[in-house]
Amino acid sequence: MKSNIERVYKMSFAGVYPHYIQKAEKKGRTKEEVDEIIRWLTGYDQTSLQRQLDNKTNIENFFAEAPQIHPNASKITGVICGYRVEDIEDKLMQQVRYLDKLIDELAKGKAMEKILRQ
Structure with missing residues (x-):
């Protein structure tokens, strides 16, 4: 289990990013909405987000260098990949x-305001 987690952390965020966009666009949503979500969660502005993508920053550093994880992130609940997000200890x-x-x-x-926990 630990090695899988380590592997995820070392992946380039830029490698995962197109999958987020593809998933959204397949359902009629936009890259701009994906970026807005990422900026909301991490505190990056569009320029610093683009820099992280250009630098192929790994996932571990992408989150470590995030200006601020949104204070309302703790309101994100539910199951993803079989895990309750609110119960993940790491x-x-x-x-x-x-x-x-x-x-x-x-x-x-x-709706975006629901996604962004407003």
């Missing part, structure tokens, strides 16, 4: 799953 894995869950909600047609 902080970094929880943040990764938060993002997965938000993109999932986007693809399921949820």
Whole structure:
């Protein structure tokens, strides 16, 4: 189990990012909405987000260098990949799953203000 987690952390965020966009666009949502979700969760602005993508920053550093994980991130609940996001003890894995869950909600047609816990 540990080695799988380590492998996820070492993956380039830029490698995962197109999958988020593809998942959203397949359901009629946009890259802009994906970016908005990522910025909301991490505190990156569009320029610093693009820099992380250009630098092929790994997932571990992407979240470690995030200006601020949104204070309302703890309101993200539910199951993703068979795990309750609110019960994941590893902080970094929880943040990764938060993002997965938000993109999932986007693809399921949820309104942005609901996704962004406003």
